[in-house]
Amino acid sequence: MHEHKRLGRGLELPELAEWLAVGDVGLEFLTGELHGHHDPGGIVFTVLAALSGMEREYIRDKTLDDQESARVRGKNIGGAAVTDPAMLSMAVHLRNQGQSLRDIAA
Known part of the structure; x- marks a missing residue:
């Protein structure tokens, strides 16, 4: 150790x-x-x-x-907040395209 x-x-x-x-x-x-x-x-x-x-x-x-x-x-603790279903849908779409969570939050 x-x-x-x-x-x-x-x-x-x-x-x-x-x-x-x-x-x-x-x-x-x-x-x-x-x-x-x-x-x-x-x-x-x-x-x-x-x-x-x-x-x-x-x-x-x-x-x-x-x-x-x-x-x-x-x-704001924990990053960007999802405010509506369209925002969530776009975030999932971008993640499926291979974008990082940091890039999506920005």
């Missing part, structure tokens, strides 16, 4: 620890504060699992807060 901060993103860490233990696989961080080899069933892994979960929640909450703040300021 390159860096411990990436370890838990998108993973269920207890399942990963079990999978690594069954395969008798160790954990090595190539950079960062935890540089070196670690036992995936040990205390370091447990602490990392907790910290990764907390970081994931923080990122999610921050993203949602920022999106709400943008909405309050009148920003």
Whole structure:
């Protein structure tokens, strides 16, 4: 693993620890504060699992807060809105012609 901060993103860490233990696989961080080899069933892994979960929640909450703040300021989150059936029909037609969603929204 390159860096411990990436370890838990998108993973269920207890399942990963079990999978690594069954395969008798160790954990090595190539950079960062935890540089070196670690036992995936040990205390370091447990602490990392907790910290990764907390970081994931923080990122999610921050993203949602920022999106709400943008909405309050009148920003459109999520791209162009479809306003009527003709607009939807044209967007589908352009997509079927191979145009990107970004080009269609513009």
